[in-house]
Amino acid sequence: MTLQRYFLEPLEVHDAKARYRQFFARMQLIRLCEEKLLALFGKGVVRGTVHTCLGQEACAVGVVNALDRSRDIVCSNHRGHGHYLAYCGDVDGLLAEVLGLPGGVCGGVGGSQHLHRDNFYTNGILGGMPPVATGMAAAEAYLETGRVVCVFLGDGAMAEGSLYEALNLAGLWKLPILFAVEHNQYAQSTHWQAQHAGALDQRAETFGVKVATLDGNDVEAVYQAAAAAVARLRSGLGPEMLFLRTYRLGPHSKGDDLRPAEELAEHWVNEPLAHLRRKLDGVWIDDLQAAQAAELETVVEDLLAVTREGR
Amino acid sequence: MTTCLQSLREGLAAAFAADERVLLLGEDVLDPYGGAFKVSQGLSSAYPGRVFSTPISEAGFTGLAVGMAMRGLKPVVEVMFGDFLTLCADQIVNHMTKFSSMYPGVSVPLVVRSPMGGGRGYGATHSQSLEKMFLGIPGLKVVAPSLVHQPGDLLRYAIVSDMAPVLFVENKLLYGQSLCTTGNDTLQVEQRDATDGYPTVVVRNLPSVAPDVTVIAYGGASRPLLSVMRRLAEEEISVKAVFPSLLCPVPLGSLLDEVCDAERLLLIEEGSAGFNWGSEVAALLYEKLYTQLKQPIGRLSAEDAIIPCAEVLENKVLVTDDKVEQAILGMME
Numbered sequence: 001m002t003l004q005r006y007f008l009e010p011l012e013v014h015d016a017k018a019r020y021r022q023f024f025a026r027m028q029l030i031r032l033c034e035e036k037l038l039a040l041f042g043k044g045v046v047r048g049t050v051h052t053c054l055g056q057e058a059c060a061v062g063v064v065n066a067l068d069r070s071r072d073i074v075c076s077n078h079r080g081h082g083h084y085l086a087y088c089g090d091v092d093g094l095l096a097e098v099l100g101l102p103g104g105v106c107g108g109v110g111g112s113q114h115l116h117r118d119n120f121y122t123n124g125i126l127g128g129m130p131p132v133a134t135g136m137a138a139a140e141a142y143l144e145t146g147r148v149v150c151v152f153l154g155d156g157a158m159a160e161g162s163l164y165e166a167l168n169l170a171g172l173w174k175l176p177i178l179f180a181v182e183h184n185q186y187a188q189s190t191h192w193q194a195q196h197a198g199a200l201d202q203r204a205e206t207f208g209v210k211v212a213t214l215d216g217n218d219v220e221a222v223y224q225a226a227a228a229a230v231a232r233l234r235s236g237l238g239p240e241m242l243f244l245r246t247y248r249l250g251p252h253s254k255g256d257d258l259r260p261a262e263e264l265a266e267h268w269v270n271e272p273l274a275h276l277r278r279k280l281d282g283v284w285i286d287d288l289q290a291a292q293a294a295e296l297e298t299v300v301e302d303l304l305a306v307t308r309e310g311r
Numbered sequence: 312m313t314t315c316l317q318s319l320r321e322g323l324a325a326a327f328a329a330d331e332r333v334l335l336l337g338e339d340v341l342d343p344y345g346g347a348f349k350v351s352q353g354l355s356s357a358y359p360g361r362v363f364s365t366p367i368s369e370a371g372f373t374g375l376a377v378g379m380a381m382r383g384l385k386p387v388v389e390v391m392f393g394d395f396l397t398l399c400a401d402q403i404v405n406h407m408t409k410f411s412s413m414y415p416g417v418s419v420p421l422v423v424r425s426p427m428g429g430g431r432g433y434g435a436t437h438s439q440s441l442e443k444m445f446l447g448i449p450g451l452k453v454v455a456p457s458l459v460h461q462p463g464d465l466l467r468y469a470i471v472s473d474m475a476p477v478l479f480v481e482n483k484l485l486y487g488q489s490l491c492t493t494g495n496d497t498l499q500v501e502q503r504d505a506t507d508g509y510p511t512v513v514v515r516n517l518p519s520v521a522p523d524v525t526v527i528a529y530g531g532a533s534r535p536l537l538s539v540m541r542r543l544a545e546e547e548i549s550v551k552a553v554f555p556s557l558l559c560p561v562p563l564g565s566l567l568d569e570v571c572d573a574e575r576l577l578l579i580e581e582g583s584a585g586f587n588w589g590s591e592v593a594a595l596l597y598e599k600l601y602t603q604l605k606q607p608i609g610r611l612s613a614e615d616a617i618i619p620c621a622e623v624l625e626n627k628v629l630v631t632d633d634k635v636e637q638a639i640l641g642m643m644e
Contacts (some may be wrong), residue, residue, distance in 0.1 A: 073382075106413065106414060106415060107415065109413055110413055110414070114409070114413055114414075116410075116413075116414035116415070116417060121381070121410070121414070121417075123405070123406060123409065123410075125401060125405045125406070128374070128401060128402070128405055128406055129406075130374075131370065131371045131372075131373070131374025131375055131377075131378070131402065132374045132375075132377045132378040132381070132402075132406055133378060134371075134374070134375055134378060135374060135375035135376060135377055135378020135379045135380075135381075135382075135386075136378035136379070136381060136382045137378070138375060138378070138379055139378065139379040139381075139382035139383060139384050140382060142334075142379075142384065143382075143383065143384075161370070162370045162371060162374065162401070165366070165368035165370055165371025165372075165374075166371055166374070166375075168366055168368065168371070169365070169366065169368065169371055169372070169375060172366070
């Protein structure tokens with residue numbers, strides 16, 4: 001519960017410096033959780049699989065914080081831990097779920113890629129959620145609730161036909177849905193240029209979906225673009241897409257990463273935390289990191305104790 | 312006399328009247344066209360703004376309905392031909408039924424309706440009875456009215472009262488047929504009470520004579536079976552037919568109530584042979600009845616083959632009156 005406070009406090013809309021600190025705290029905690037899950041996987045404590053969002057924290061934090069988290073809807077994918085934490089900050093529920101414990105947010109039934117809480121839904125089939133999310137937007141529009149829907153997807157899912165059926169329906173019926181594309185450049189082990197013809201960021205326009213393309217590692221830019229899009233969605237101007245250029249720093253799931261070290265090193269330079277670090281005080285960052293890491297360690301130790309007791 | 316099509320239309324309209332959260336999505340469903348088989352005709356005029364003609368995007372609009380159902384609506388999806396359900400399969404298998412089973416507190420109350428079956432010369436991709444591909448999916452109910460059910464009542468119940476996802480199978484050749492009740496037919500038709508809203512119906516051609524053969528069948532198979540039963544009554548061959556409307560999960564209790572003393576048991580369905588409804592029902596019943604059966608449980612279905620266009624070729628593959636009669640007589644040898 002205590003780590004949740006980093007995510008739940010209202011966003012500082014007017015004080016940019018204070019907002020950067022909030023963004024940094026949220027992104028860093030997502031990073032720490034993901035690194036911890038990979039470490040636990042390495043120790044054989046986590047069954048199944050984990051898809052981490054290392055390097056993509058700005059997409060999660062920037063987009064989700066532009067929504068009204070008390071009422072809007074978020075649909076996510078197999079790489080959804082960051083989206084989940086940005087939405088509700090439930091570190092304990094997420095870790096317990098991935099560890100397969102009864103205290104997990106879905107009682108251990110869902111696991112890493114099947115999370116649901118309040119208005120947050122993930123599923124593990126690429127391209128499967130855009131039609132569902134479009135239907136949710138249709139329902140909210142029909143019921144005139146004023147809610148908007150955000151669905152996250154990656155460039156890998158942009159090869160699925162169901163996405164284009166959803167874009168067509170969303171554009172045709174002018175539904176309040178934001179397609180947040182995390183262009184992280186890799187689909188499992190395959191570089192996006194090896195599986196896509198043509199320009200990815202121009203595809204949605206042809207369905208009448210307004211697209212904004214930007215640096216997905218710049219959390220403030222993502223937040224501002226998402227906030228502007230959400231405001232337009234709420235006034236009924238039809239669906240939009242944020243095309244966020246980023247990079248998946250971690251492996252697809254566990255240790256299955258065969259990319260050249262030089263390529264990875266290049267992308268560590270402008271990853272979201274490094275990007276924002278330049279605008280913040282180094283001592284504050286170090287203190288925060290130490291505090292968050294210590295608190296996370298306690299949470300994990302408590303959960304592992306439950307595991308050892310036989311669940 | 313009411314036809315199956317009229318009953319379904321009335322059931323849809325009743326569902327729209329009962330609950331304003333009920334919507335209908337599908338290809339070409341708006342008036343004046345009213346859907347390829349006219350089940351939704353008149354609905355968009357009676358309920359403007361609640362019927363949506365979609366693009367030809369079965370996966371897309373099935374997923375759309377899943378999202379709508381998760382957010383408080385009760386959508387009905389019309390899939391123009393049952394053969395196209397393969398395009399919806401991911402949304403049915405990996406989304407609709409997973410959300411309702413996997414996530415605490417989430418329900419997905421929706422009905423996917425679709426016409427199945429051959430006999431109209433549409434050929435291999437517009438004539439199939441593909442419901443067997445959707446039997447045994449955890450969380451999915453499969454319902455099929457026959458000529459002795461009230462199809463509209465089943466449909467209204469599935470839409471308005473059932474909080475689980477339902478695949479509702481309509482047989483094409485039944486649409487134009489009159490429904491069969493005791494009052495309008497030489498057959499005796501008795502509907503059994505169903506706590507789950509999907510009753511089983513029992514039909515007898517010689518009610519005062521113990522059955523020579525007991526048949527269990529569903530949906531489109533009711534058309535040839537009822538006609539053969541009328542004919543066999545003249546030859547004083549007594550047949551008891553049991554028609555469940557719920558295919559999956561198998562309503563084993565209500566089937567056993569009707570066949571617990573059967574000695575000769577035959578299962579008939581229109582779908583293709585192998586790994587089908589009859590396979591599962593035969594296995595379940597055999598476990599309970601093996602000591603009393605005088606013959607192995609018989610099964611009749613379409614051939615394990617694609618469905619040709621030409622009538623003479625189609626009849627070789629599909630279940631016909633003659634094949635039903637031969638199967639029943641074969642059980643008595």
